[in-house]
Amino acid sequence: MSIGNSPEEDRPPVGRALQQARIDARLTVEEISTSTRVRVPIVHAIEQDDYSRCGGDVYARGHIRTLARAVGLDGDALVDQYDEEHGGRPEPTPPATLFEAERIRPEPRGPNWTAAMVAAIVAVIGFVAFTLVSGGGGDSGQQTAEKAPSPTPSKGASEDPSPSRSSDPKPSESAIAGAPADKVTVRMTVEKDSSWVSARDHNGRLVHEGVLKAGQSKTLTDDKRLDLVLGNPGRVKLYVNGKEVKHPVEAGQVQRLSYTRGDPEAG
Numbered sequence: 001m002s003i004g005n006s007p008e009e010d011r012p013p014v015g016r017a018l019q020q021a022r023i024d025a026r027l028t029v030e031e032i033s034t035s036t037r038v039r040v041p042i043v044h045a046i047e048q049d050d051y052s053r054c055g056g057d058v059y060a061r062g063h064i065r066t067l068a069r070a071v072g073l074d075g076d077a078l079v080d081q082y083d084e085e086h087g088g089r090p091e092p093t094p095p096a097t098l099f100e101a102e103r104i105r106p107e108p109r110g111p112n113w114t115a116a117m118v119a120a121i122v123a124v125i126g127f128v129a130f131t132l133v134s135g136g137g138g139d140s141g142q143q144t145a146e147k148a149p150s151p152t153p154s155k156g157a158s159e160d161p162s163p164s165r166s167s168d169p170k171p172s173e174s175a176i177a178g179a180p181a182d183k184v185t186v187r188m189t190v191e192k193d194s195s196w197v198s199a200r201d202h203n204g205r206l207v208h209e210g211v212l213k214a215g216q217s218k219t220l221t222d223d224k225r226l227d228l229v230l231g232n233p234g235r236v237k238l239y240v241n242g243k244e245v246k247h248p249v250e251a252g253q254v255q256r257l258s259y260t261r262g263d264p265e266a267g
Helices: 014-024 029-036 040-047 057-071 075-085 098-103 113-137 140-147 173-177
Strands: 184-190 194-200 206-213 217-222 225-230 236-240 243-245 255-260
Touching: 014 040, 014 057, 014 075, 029 040, 029 057, 029 194, 029 206, 040 057, 057 075, 184 194, 184 206, 184 225, 184 255, 206 217, 217 225
Parallel strands: none
Antiparallel strands: 184 217, 184 236, 194 206, 194 225, 225 255, 236 243
16 A cells, blocks of 8 residues: 655655745746845755755755745755754754852862051051142132033034934825936835845846835836846835836746836826
8 A cells, every 4th residue: 555745755855845936936046046145056956955065054044045035945844854954953052050150160268368458558548638639728618519621522422413314214295296208217115124126227237226125115217118136026016107006926936027217107
């Protein structure tokens, strides 16, 4: 009687799962490397389930989570599978016990009366000297202290530091309304998580490529058309030619969009 394979036996290895998801998303290894900052040789090695280039299990788990997020997979589930396939997480090293600390504690010594007497003599001498100096000076010391000008704060301390400004702040209604009519203007804003974004102009030239983190925005313009590729499209808000555009999002898929001067057709 044959026995069916369990779900764990049917699932592909971690590296193979990442590679297949990247292929399904129509992304190259170079594009994944650019969006995640994981070097190309390491991406190739992980997709072959070779983790010797990662520098240890901790870095391997981090790379797996990063690559999984870029291709729309569950990073925690893949890390658990990695641990199952490679012996699990190492046990934490126990802290030193209280008994060991007590064993190496030095034996207490008796009080050092000689040192105590020297300290008392020094204190008496200091007190007498202070009394003589303060008594001979009379009120002059107090008057000098009253006449001494208070320190003038430096220019940097007196002025309130101006708050740092983001290089590309969140778009206001006036900024969106001011988009030029003779160009195509696209503004991308990420409110949480992050998204890998690339953009090309109407000549096919790459004008932007990189990761937008939470709270960051990017505005691009062209005379005719802008072609976009969004790695995590569900986290990106789009404003095209002064109007917010609701773009359909499929979970785990890379989105490719194009906009011209006439978009959006309906506001």
